[in-house]
Amino acid sequence: MNLFLPFKNEPKINSKRLLIASILFLLITSTSQSQTLRDIAPNGKYIGTIVNGNFFNNQGNNGPNYEGVIAEQFSSIVAENDHKFENIMNNEPSDIYDINTYNINTNKLDRLIDFANVNNIDVKRGHALMWYNQAGWLNGAAADWSREKIYTFATNYITKVISYRAGEINEWDVFNEIISDNNDGFRTGTWYDNVVADGKTVQDFLDHCFVVSRNALTAALGETEGNKVKLYYNDYSIESYDTNPNSKNGFMRNMISEMVNRGVPIDALGLQSHFVSPVDESFTNSISQTMDEMIGLGLICNITELDIRICNGAAPASAAELEEQRDSYERVAAMAIAKEGCTGITLWGFTDAHSWIPGWSNGECGDALIYDNDYNEKPAYYGLASGLSVPCLNNPTVPQAPFSGTPAVIPGVIEFEDYDLGGEGVSYSDIDLSNNGESDYRDECDAVDVVTEGSETIIGWLSVSEWLEYTVNITQLGNYSFIISTAADVGFEGEGSIEVDGVDVSGLITFPSTGGWSNYQDTEVINIALNAGEHVLRFNVESGSFNIDKMTISSSTLEIDNFDLNANLKAYPIPFNSTLNISYNDIERTESLNLLDINGRKVLNQKYNNEAVIKMSAENISSGMYFLQLNLRGSITKIIKVIKK
Ligand code: XIL
Numbered sequence: 001m002n003l004f005l006p007f008k009n010e011p012k013i014n015s016k017r018l019l020i021a022s023i024l025f026l027l028i029t030s031t032s033q034s035q036t037l038r039d040i041a042p043n044g045k046y047i048g049t050i051v052n053g054n055f056f057n058n059q060g061n062n063g064p065n066y067e068g069v070i071a072e073q074f075s076s077i078v079a080e081n082d083h084k085f086e087n088i089m090n091n092e093p094s095d096i097y098d099i100n101t102y103n104i105n106t107n108k109l110d111r112l113i114d115f116a117n118v119n120n121i122d123v124k125r126g127h128a129l130m131w132y133n134q135a136g137w138l139n140g141a142a143a144d145w146s147r148e149k150i151y152t153f154a155t156n157y158i159t160k161v162i163s164y165r166a167g168e169i170n171e172w173d174v175f176n177e178i179i180s181d182n183n184d185g186f187r188t189g190t191w192y193d194n195v196v197a198d199g200k201t202v203q204d205f206l207d208h209c210f211v212v213s214r215n216a217l218t219a220a221l222g223e224t225e226g227n228k229v230k231l232y233y234n235d236y237s238i239e240s241y242d243t244n245p246n247s248k249n250g251f252m253r254n255m256i257s258e259m260v261n262r263g264v265p266i267d268a269l270g271l272q273s274h275f276v277s278p279v280d281e282s283f284t285n286s287i288s289q290t291m292d293e294m295i296g297l298g299l300i301c302n303i304t305e306l307d308i309r310i311c312n313g314a315a316p317a318s319a320a321e322l323e324e325q326r327d328s329y330e331r332v333a334a335m336a337i338a339k340e341g342c343t344g345i346t347l348w349g350f351t352d353a354h355s356w357i358p359g360w361s362n363g364e365c366g367d368a369l370i371y372d373n374d375y376n377e378k379p380a381y382y383g384l385a386s387g388l389s390v391p392c393l394n395n396p397t398v399p400q401a402p403f404s405g406t407p408a409v410i411p412g413v414i415e416f417e418d419y420d421l422g423g424e425g426v427s428y429s430d431i432d433l434s435n436n437g438e439s440d441y442r443d444e445c446d447a448v449d450v451v452t453e454g455s456e457t458i459i460g461w462l463s464v465s466e467w468l469e470y471t472v473n474i475t476q477l478g479n480y481s482f483i484i485s486t487a488a489d490v491g492f493e494g495e496g497s498i499e500v501d502g503v504d505v506s507g508l509i510t511f512p513s514t515g516g517w518s519n520y521q522d523t524e525v526i527n528i529a530l531n532a533g534e535h536v537l538r539f540n541v542e543s544g545s546f547n548i549d550k551m552t553i554s555s556s557t558l559e560i561d562n563f564d565l566n567a568n569l570k571a572y573p574i575p576f577n578s579t580l581n582i583s584y585n586d587i588e589r590t591e592s593l594n595l596l597d598i599n600g601r602k603v604l605n606q607k608y609n610n611e612a613v614i615k616m617s618a619e620n621i622s623s624g625m626y627f628l629q630l631n632l633r634g635s636i637t638k639i640i641k642v643i644k645k
Contacts, residue, residue: 038075040385041345042393045337046123047384048076048346050305052354056082056111063353065375071119076344078125078304080356082108086136088161096149099156106164113168123344125304128173128234129158130209132190142191150195154209159216166220166229173234173270173304174213175206179255181237183246203255206233207264214265233259234270234304241289253293260297269294270304274348274357276365277308277321279328284335295341303336305348308380309357309368317367326383329370333387338433345388351375392433392445397423400471400536407473407534411480411555416539416548417441417450417457419468428468436461451547453518458487460517460547462494469538474530479556479629479637481526485549486511487519494544498528500535503599511546520549526556527637529600529627556637571628575643580616582628587612594629595621595642618644 041047049070054062056079070077081087093103109126116124132139142150162172180187186202195205210231218226235252242249252269259266271287294301308328310317317325336342349355351371358366370381400422408414417439420427423446430447437451437460448468449461459468488494493513498506505528514521539548569584582593593614595604603626606616623644630638 037073037385041388042337042390046076046344047074047388048078048344049074049350050080050348051077052080056108063375069350075121076123076125076346077112077116077121078127078346079112083126084128084134085138086134092137092141096153099160101160104160109164113165124169126169126172128176129161130154131176132192145194147195147197147200151208155212158209158212162213162216163220166217167225171230171232173232174209176234178206179235179248179252185251210264210266230267230300231265232268232270233266236272236274239271239273239290240283240286249290256294257297268300268302270302272305273303274305275308277310277328278324279308279331281331284331288335291339295339300343301341302343303345306345307348307357307368309365311365314363322379326379329380330383330387333384337388338390395445397426400427402471407471410472410474410553413550413552414470415550416459420471430466431463458547458549462541462546464541464543466541467538469536472537473534474532477532479639480528480530480553481524481556482528483522483524483552485520485522486546487514487517488546489517490515492545494546495542497540497542499538500530503601505600508542517547529596571640571642575645576618577645578619580618582614583612589632591631591633596627596629598625
């Protein structure tokens with residue numbers, strides 16, 4: 001039995017792809033030393049790291065090659081600590097209602113921006129505008145502030161910082177860590193508590209900070225440029241999917257989706273991702289589920305503080321531990337970077353010589369990064385590189401062309417897997433990047449979910465909005481019937497439609513449950529009028545889940561200008577203007593009449609009304625050639641050409 005379950009949450013990266021990715025990466029690295037992480041990362045996606053305090057102090061005591069490695073390997077940077085509140089505003093301004101640029105440490109922003117510009121680092125992240133932690137004097141002061149004072153201060157602070165060299169920092173963590181660790185909603189016990197007054201909530205304050213950020217950016221840059229700066233909510237322990245709505249993940253998902261629904265200007269969710277090695281596949285699948293849901297809201301969802309620590313007391317990491325860590329980095333990177341809504345991965349450091357983990361874990365854990373203390377690449381470096389090298393991500397498209405070299409002939413049989421060459425957006429559209437069916441029938445990089453079982457090849461995992469196109473050669477103008485063979489397990493069904501040259505010719509077609517994923521049944525659609533010649537036929541998935549095998553297209557009973565002469569058919573006047581009159585022998589055999597335009601689209605419909613002459617009122621259609629389709633009892637269809645003045 002073969003179950004082609006159209007799982008929505010199928011792992012998008014299968015093991016075969018990982019193997020290919022690894023081989024590809026080995027080939028790349030063994031033939032050339034010049035491939036760095038930023039080269040390997042897919043086009044348009046960044047790989048980032050933090051820059052630490054010494055970097056800002058220009059002390060140069062990070063080790064000889066700290067800045068060199070960053071410039072060579074990374075396409076994004078973020079300050080580990082130096083853009084946090086305590087470092088941007090060391091002292092309480094004399095008038096907190098009147099914050100000036102000299103109240104903020106602009107040199108800290110300059111240093112990051114300038115270094116990035118000199119070294120071609122594409123994405124500069126800002127971390128973080130609002131956070132109860134590392135907030136210096138604010139924590140003490142704001143503990144006594146009113147809700148109003150906090151709002152005003154936050155507005156002024158955010159506006160000053162985000163407007164400084166506005167737009168040069170491409171992404172800002174507007175709010176960091178506002179959710180409690182105790183499955184009880186928003187964090188309490190900080191000055192955030194003070195915003196809850198006069199009917200206002202912590203949520204209102206969070207929304208406010210995003211609105212203020214966006215407003216400041218659009219004021220400084222205009223709407224188009226202002227909207228290009230991505231505004232993030234960033235947090236930890238929110239990564240893996242949890243069905244409990246009170247869990248940190250559940251609360252976060254609800255909070256974010258409500259913000260999106262309310263129109264709060266949030267662009268992105270940051271998953272900090274401070275993980276413990278080994279990270280297994282069920283964990284990355286669970287993160288993947290969170291990311292898909294957030295991306296489904298229209299947000300970017302990125303990994304913003306990745307490190308994967310080894311917790312073995314103070315012992316040096318064993319070779320086996322380093323291998324596990326390698327695989328962990330590979331899994332996280334491969335899972336995330338392949339998603340369209342994931343635009344980058346940021347590491348919380350790159351060398352174990354400078355990592356917050358040993359201090360934070362009291363020496364219990366360490367070795368969390370991809371270079372060792374001496375700046376040598378660890379296995380984790382290669383795991384990350386392999387995870388970033390998604391082989392088909394930038395697969396170029398080619399001009400659309402028939403799969404077999406010549407257009408499929410209609411009438412005839414079209415196998416669905418023989419969709420045109422071209423690629424995503426050209427000859428097909430698939431919602432994810434890999435062939436979940438793993439068939440070798442088509443190009444390795446095609447994302448259409450083709451499945452081969454024995455001698456049968458079909459397409460599974462259909463999802464709404466996916467489509468497939470076929471260049472066809474219609475031998476003659478006429479009326480056709482389509483028999484489409486589909487399968488869907490108990491409890492599943494779906495809908496599709498057929499377009500020719502962009503025009504819907506079928507309307508919605510319902511495909512029933514057939515009781516099994518490999519139990520194929522035929523659904524017939526009749527009276528589809530098609531023009532002769534070469535055309536592009538598209539199959540659209542409109543809803544549901546089903547597998548498709550083939551469509552058999554045959555000519556319906558069709559006669560053009562060739563109506564049984566004895567029928568004494570009259571359609572008059574020709575050309576007609578406001579009314580088309582139709583009469584013929586046996587008129588009582590009529591069920592209905594359709595007037596079709598030259599694309600086969602129904603423009604008028606008239607039921608038989610027992611009159612000797614059928615009148616179609618044609619005032620509102622434009623002039624030109626039409627086909628009059630007579631549907632007679634006994635499934636007989638006749639077509640004649642008529643002309644409107
Ligand atoms: C950490 C820094 O790495 C440390 O140097 C500092 O002492 C504490 O903060 N979540 C965050 C980061 O958002 O800002 C934290 O960075 C790590 C956890």
